[in-house]
Amino acid sequence: MDLGTHGQSDDELRSALTRLVKQLVQDEPNAARRGDDLLPILDAHLGVAADELAVVVEPIMIHRWADTDIALEAIVARDPAARLLGVGGGDQRHHSSLSDLMANAEWGRFRSGQVDRLNVATGPDTERATVAFGLHLFHHEGAPMVVVQRVGNPEYGSQARLEVLATDPEVVTAMLAELREESMRRSVLWRQVISFSTNPYERSMSGLTFHRRPDLPASNVVLPTGTLEQVRAHVVGLAQHRELLRDKGQHLKRGVLLYGPPGTGKTHTVRHLVSAASDTTVVLMSGTEMAHVGTAAQIARAHQPAVVVIEDCDLIAEDRDHHFGGGASPLLFTLLDAMDGLDQDADVVFLLTTNRAEALEKALTQRPGRVDLAVEIPLPEEADRRTLIRLYAAELAFSSVAISRAARESAGTTASYAKELVRRAVLLAAMAGREPSDEHLAAATEELLADSSRLTRALLGSNDDSGETSAD
Structure with missing residues (x-):
């Protein structure tokens, strides 16, 4: 056999197989x-x-x-x-x-x-x-x-x-x-309001949803005298003096806790603060989104001035003695690490809300540098209830007498109650085919204060055991 010819045949076969493959x-x-x-x-x-x-x-x-x-x-x-x-x-x-x-x-x-x-x-x-x-x-x-x-x-x-x-x-x-x-x-997150929710009906980016910044003036927030000014000064006002504070060696990183019964206006107050801090990056967190608290802190650090809002923070920051099964929630330590991991001169606010301040972990509330200001958002007094009803009924022709009567009869109720009261009055008028009037406001008050509506009042955050007294 001709070995040269045989070798040539192998090469040709190999080339043919390669072309075929x-x-x-x-x-x-x-x-x-x-x-x-x-x-x-x-x-x-x-x-x-x-x-x-x-x-x-x-x-x-x-x-x-x-x-x-x-x-x-x-x-x-x-x-x-x-x-x-x-x-x-x-x-x-x-x-x-x-x-x-x-x-x-x-x-x-x-x-x-x-x-x-x-x-x-x-x-x-x-x-x-x-x-x-x-x-x-x-x-x-x-x-x-x-x-x-x-x-x-x-x-x-x-x-x-x-x-x-x-x-x-x-x-x-x-x-x-x-x-x-x-x-x-060039980050698109600068001065945006974002959350970790995934909503197919809103503009989202890989797990982040962009929200329009609310437009909520201070005149639409009804709190006890001086309360809003105190919170706003710590969240918004302090940032206006950031350079002076840095020059004087004072920390900018801060934590604010809003606490009080459900429905008293904590979330409403947060919306106003987000509205007022127009040059601030805001990360909103609640419910299952709290699993991303570490990432939220990273975004805030990189895009300061920033605010990290954690609503119902007791869901992750409950005192370890109260926590089911003993010990603390793993997310509590993530939150504490996130708050501690920021530099003292970082212009970042952790804005927390809770309905159960007494259940919060002491390591969060009592350690300096984590929560600097705790403010109660209480049940509104009668004067504030009048203001709330006027606010929600701004486009309706209720008389001052009718509004005062409704406010006086609703001791122990919340801002959420006032909003629902006005809605009920409008609904009663619509069902009767008439324009809303004082009689519809009175009827809505009677309906909501009836014993059969006790659960509804509770769901609106009202306290039927309020000891408040009012002069006629």
């Missing part, structure tokens, strides 16, 4: 395939064999995806010759890292294609079409660079990240450092 693994027949092979494009841009370079991976927190997209676009735009390519090749491309894409390049499976886009919210009324999967080819500080930007998809087991390829590792380090700085400077 390449043809089989291609997503489309060769004649119908679109786009160009990716690896030669990368090689040409970098000036070296791209698959011989190390890939640097930069994980991105998903709620910072819009910030990253904005910052990367700004950096890439400095190179007028920059290119943005998509990646074709079916769903398998989502499972593949940049190294995998290059390793599979010889089979012709992955080619240039359309850029994947993902719309994300950037505010309560705005959104941005970000790059969900694409390759940026550009020069940074004169050096060629490739950045793969992918938002990730849990369905494919991938996470949001950037993958960077360049011939000079120092340029990669410098670019990523600049990217982080630009991401913070």
Whole structure:
């Protein structure tokens, strides 16, 4: 046998098999395939064999995806010759890292294609079409660079990240450092009101929902004389003197606790404070969202001045002696760590509310530097009840006499009761086909104060055992 001929036959067979395998693994027949092979494009841009370079991976927190997209676009735009390519090749491309894409390049499976886009919210009324999967080819500080930007998809087991390829590792380090700085400077979270709720009917971004800042003037908040001024001075007024306090070595980080029975206006007061702090980043937390308290503190630290609102904080900050099964809630320690982890000069307010101040963990309420101001929001006195009814009935023609009578007869009730009282009066008038009048307000009062409405009053936060007395 001619060994040379035999060796040549092996080479030909191997080449034929390679061509066959390449043809089989291609997503489309060769004649119908679109786009160009990716690896030669990368090689040409970098000036070296791209698959011989190390890939640097930069994980991105998903709620910072819009910030990253904005910052990367700004950096890439400095190179007028920059290119943005998509990646074709079916769903398998989502499972593949940049190294995998290059390793599979010889089979012709992955080619240039359309850029994947993902719309994300950037505010309560705005959104941005970000790059969900694409390759940026550009020069940074004169050096060629490739950045793969992918938002990730849990369905494919991938996470949001950037993958960077360049011939000079120092340029990669410098670019990523600049990217982080630009991401913070251009962050869409500045001066926004956000929560960790996921609402398909509101503008959300990867687990964050943007809310319109409420417009609630002080005239619409009815509290005992001096109470609102005291709270507002600590939350809003103190921030107006932040530089002086810093210069004098005084701390800015502060905690404010609003406590009192349900329905007395704690949440209403919070809404006013959020409205008044228009230059402040606000993170709202309640219920299951409290699991994100650590992330909320990080956002507040990075976007100060900031306010972290934790409503019904006793859900996580209950005294460990009261906690079911003994011991403290794990989220209590997360909250304490979040409050303690901020620098003293951080302009961050933790604004807490609770209906059960007596049940709060002493480590939260009695340790200096955590809660600096605790303010009771009590049941309204008769004069405040009159004001509340007038406020909720501002567009109705109730007489002063009728309003005073309704306020006098509703001892021990809350602001929520006053709001429901006016609503009931309007409803009674509507059912009778008439305009709301004093008789409807009186009828609503009688209905709500009847023994059969005791549970309703309790649900509105009212205290039927109030010992308040009023002169006729």
